Amino acid sequence: MSDETLHALLTALGMGLMIGLVRERMHGQPQLAAGTRTHALACLLGCVAWMLGAPAFAVGLLLVGGLTIASYRQTASQDPGLTGEVALLLTVLLGALAAVDASLAAALGVLVAILLLAKAPMQKLSRELISESELQDALMLGAAALVVMPLLPTEPLDPWGAVSPTTVWRIVVLVMAVGMFGHVAQRLFGARWGLPLAGFFAGFVSSSAAVTGMGQSARDNRARTAACAAAALLANLASLLLFVAVVGTVSPPLLSAALPALAAAVLALLTVAGFWLWRANQTDMPPAADSGRAFALSQALLIAALIAGVSLLAAWLGQRFGSAGVLVTTTLVALAEVHAAAAGVAQLQISGAVPLELARWGVLAVLGASCLAKTVLAFASGGTRYGAAVATGLIAMPSAAWLGLLLSN
Structure with a gap:
């Protein structure tokens, strides 16, 4: 017997025992039709039958299928579910897969065991924790993305x-995903900590989408305005850290020259975000309603249309004015995508098209344009209170950067 054959048989035996043990433990009936031994034998049957050839495997699968149908007809009145029957047939298939790819079969076997073991939590999740509107939002997000x-x-x-x-639809999906991420985090950790946590990590993907998604949450519940503003500013903090990394990757000399300004921007934004996080902890916020929507599709479409319009304007100006307006055009690009604009300025500096001194100011212009665009998005998505709260951090960030650059000269 070769090592591969022995490995496949041991994998099949282990998977069958594991799935059968979980099935027998979770079912709780002494006269279970297919328990530990049955699943172990079925998995070995699938593995051996596959080694003997396709006809033998087909006969074995048909026999197990027939026995499964007969068993279900006898137990359907007491247990109408099909989980056990499907698990038994899947065990046979996993045994066959073990003869082809033992590692993949073992991974899928563990996944099957986890799904069988998670019966109660999954039932609670689908029947109690997730509302109908949240399920609709999840399906809408999945359809939009997939x-x-x-x-x-x-x-x-x-x-x-x-x-x-x-590109436009990717922005729509990002706004929807940020809203869903924030909604789930809020349900898990509460508005005080769930929203800021969701906002920070969403900022690495799209801070504009995070600002918009948190604005929708603030509009739905005004008591969460401070927490949503803190989340939006933390998203911009993550985006600013990525901004620094992009500049440093493309042009290390430019990063060194602009580092005092960027450090001041990080410190200012972190201070304001911390203030609104403190305000959120001082506010008595009611829990979110279980039936709340995770996002508004119309709002996501509007934001995507605005960003696409700005990108078209920047492209038209770049073609019309050419190299004479290259920094102006790059700044306009920052209204839609700050990291692409930052990379553009850094590339112009490293190629010699723009002097280092001018590129430093160009980086700050890009940062300021991005903050201006996100301030508009904040007011448009979350209203006056949310927009004003977010604007305090978005104004402080470029202001501190400009001051830091002036003092470093």
Whole structure:
């Protein structure tokens, strides 16, 4: 017997024992039709039958299927579920897979055991914890990301090659995902800590989407305004850290020259975010309603349209004015995508097209334009109170950067 054959048989035996043990433990009936021994034998049957050839495996699978049907007909009145029957058939298939790829079969076997073991938590999640509106939002997000986006063309439709349907729809999906992420984090950790945590990590993907998603949450419940503002500012902190990394990667000399200004920006934003987080902890916030919506699709579409419009304007200006307005055009690009604009300024500096001194100011101009755009998004998505709270941090960040640059000269 070869080592591969022995490995496959041992894997099949281990999977069968594991799945059968979980099934027998969770079912709780002494006369269980398929328990530990049955699943172990079924998994070995699938493995051996596959080694003997496709006809033998087909016969073995049909026999197990027939026995499973007969067993279900006898127990359907007491246990109408199909989990045990499906698990038994899947055990046979996993045994066959062990003869082909033992590692993959073992991983899937563990997953099957986990799913069987998680019966009670999954039932509670689907029946009690998730509301109908939240389920609708999750399905809408899944359809937007997995069904609609792959069908959209990736080629730009405008004459300047700036915006493609996939790019625009990706923004829509990001706004929806940030809203869903914040909603789930709030349900798990509460508004005080769940929203800031969700905002910070969402900022590495899209701080604009985070500002918009948190604005929607603040509009739905005004008592969460401070927590949502802190989350939005922490998203911008994450985005600023990524901004620094992008500049340093493309042009280390530019990062060294602009480092005092960027450090001042980080400190100012962190201070203001900490203030609103403290305010959130001083506020008596009621828990979110279980039926609350995770995001508003219309708001996501509006934000994507605004960003696409700014990108088209920047592309048109770049073609019209050429190199003479390159920094102005790059600054306009920052209204839609700050990291791309930062990389553009750094690339211009490292290639010699823009002097280092001018590029330093260009980096701050990009940062200021991005803050201006996000301030507008904050007021548009969350209203006056939320917009004003977010604006305190977004104004403090470039102001501190400009002051830091002036003092470092």
